[in-house]
Amino acid sequence: MPRFDWFPKTLFGRTLLFIALIVASGAATLAVVARYYAGVASERAYDQLLAGATIQAAEDLYVQGGVLAINPPVAALSTLSRYDLVYYKVVDSRGVVVAGYADLPSPASTVAARSGPQFANGTYQGQRIRTATLARYLPEERTPGWAVVTVAQTTHARQQLTNDMSFKVWTLILLMSVLAIGASGLAIRRGLRPLARIETIIAARDPADLRPVAADTPSEINAIVGAINGLIGRLAERMTAMQRFIADAAHQMRTPLARLDAQIELLSHERDPARYATRLDALRATCADVGRLAGQLLNHAMVIHRTEAVPLQRVELVGLAKEVLGRTIPLAGERDIKVAFDSDAPHAYIDGDPISLQEALSNVLHNALLHGKADDIVVAVAASNTVVTLTVTDNGRGIPREHWEAALRPFERLEQDGAARRTGSGLGLAIVQEVMKAHGGGIGFAFPVTGGFAVSLTFPRAIRGN
Incomplete structure (x- = not known):
């Protein structure tokens, strides 16, 4: 060029x-x-x-x-x-x-x-x-x-x-051309003054000041001001969400870290071997909770970042679901887990981010294995002309209907067996919700008539593909 x-x-x-x-x-x-x-x-x-x-x-x-x-x-x-x-x-x-x-x-x-x-x-x-x-x-x-x-x-x-006649006319044309260009320059400078005023307003702003720009501008510039205010509004929403997330994360990390410190202190003064072993197991469990929470916090931040920065690409969902299922089931440890996979088509294509999709499906399977205590899991993929639906059905206790909405909010911990004790970090399904929003899809819960609990992820089908 x-x-x-x-x-x-x-x-x-x-x-x-x-x-x-x-x-x-x-x-x-x-x-x-x-x-x-x-x-x-x-x-x-x-x-x-x-x-x-x-x-x-x-x-x-x-x-x-x-x-x-x-x-x-x-x-x-x-x-x-x-x-x-x-x-x-x-x-x-x-x-x-x-x-x-x-x-x-x-x-x-x-x-x-x-x-x-x-x-x-x-x-x-x-x-x-x-x-x-x-x-x-x-x-x-x-x-x-x-x-x-x-x-x-x-x-x-x-x-x-x-x-003689040409010279006189040419002189007149030259004078009119100079006058026209000069007048145009003055008109352009005057017309650009509102933009300069907006520049001054924005330049004088404090970085923390995310109020909409208010300026008396011509209608032709209102679109620019509207776009700037729209960007400021989205930035304010994102900053508010990040600040809230950071505050919630700090609050969520504070409790297990304090418990970890207390358990270490108790363990250091314990002389009874039996009680020492018990406290050591509790310490291991707390460390695992802290590690899991830190991992989910990082995964949540990663999903939000990829939502804004990574363009979607053509993804084959059947193969991706099999891959994630194969990596997740070993996490059940010594439990005997029965797993089945079903698809009505050999391939199903969507427009998505493979890494975010893997994270979402992993969280759904983790919830079924670790919190639902399921030992029979079925992953099914169904494709129509417009959507592709991935459903994870398990024989666990599931989430009560009254808690479906709360389960999708970050740091909402659900009661276990009606007790006051709550489990998990409350981030797993919130991450899934973020991924589905980024892909233009949705998440749904159901209690199938055959029993168990089902989580469905519905995606728009790729424009290109089978």
């Missing part, structure tokens, strides 16, 4: 350059048109004088003794000779030159000249000339017929008149 270093970098410069180019193009066109019409006008004016001189010369023809003669048309020719040389020629009915310059060309035909002066361009004695030819019938000649008068004038005066 060629670089145009000369091209203005500012909106003012680019707009003014565009207007200047348009004005210059128009001025050049007008200059050419003005030159043409100046030539036509001078041609017509001098043709009138040339025609008058030719008619006067034809009227001064007379016959004496049967021979054609002429009184030199001094008065008529003097009007043409101020700037130019004037030549004439008279030819009688026999074709004999009786007066003037015998070698003066007469391009017009006699037949055409009978109806009036006929004009033509030519060259005589090395100079460009304009000729007018007129025929007059003289029956008094020995051989009655048409006498032809040709009057020629060099074109210096015509050219001078054309140049």
Whole structure:
């Protein structure tokens, strides 16, 4: 790609350059048109004088003794000779030159000249000339017929008149062009003032000030202000969500870390071997809780980041679900887990982010294994013309209907078996919810008539694919 270093970098410069180019193009066109019409006008004016001189010369023809003669048309020719040389020629009915310059060309035909002066361009004695030819019938000649008068004038005066008129018009065009470009520059600067005012308002803002920009601007700039305010609003929402998430994360981490510190302190002073082993198991469990919570916090942040930064791509959901299922089931440890996979098509394509999708499906399976205490899991993929649905069905206790909405909110821990003790970090299904929003899909819960609990993830089907 060629670089145009000369091209203005500012909106003012680019707009003014565009207007200047348009004005210059128009001025050049007008200059050419003005030159043409100046030539036509001078041609017509001098043709009138040339025609008058030719008619006067034809009227001064007379016959004496049967021979054609002429009184030199001094008065008529003097009007043409101020700037130019004037030549004439008279030819009688026999074709004999009786007066003037015998070698003066007469391009017009006699037949055409009978109806009036006929004009033509030519060259005589090395100079460009304009000729007018007129025929007059003289029956008094020995051989009655048409006498032809040709009057020629060099074109210096015509050219001078054309140049004078062109110069005056060109001067006017130049002045109007300069005025138009200057006025356009002033108008552009005035029109850009609201943008400069908005720039000043935003530049003076504190980074923490995310209020909408309020400025009295023309309607054409309202769209820009609206876009800026929309961006500020989305940024404010994102910052609020991140601040809330950080605060919640700090609160959630504080409790297990304090419990961990207390358990370490108790363990360091324990001398009873049995109680030491019990406290050590509790410490291990707390460490596992802290590790799991930290991992889910990082995964939640990762999902939010990928939602905003990573473009979606074509993903084959059947293969991805099998892969995640194969990695997740070993987490059940020594429990005997029965697993089944079912799909109504060998392949099902969606537009998605593979990493976020793996995280979402892993969390659904973890909930079934670790919190639902399920030992029979079925993963099914069903595809229609418009959507692809992935359903995880287990034989665990599931989530009570009254808690379905709360289960999707971050850090909402559900009661276990009606007891006051709550389990988990409350981030698993919240991560799934974030992933589904990013993919334009949805998450749903159900208690199938065959028993158990089902979690369904519904995705729009890829535009390209099977």
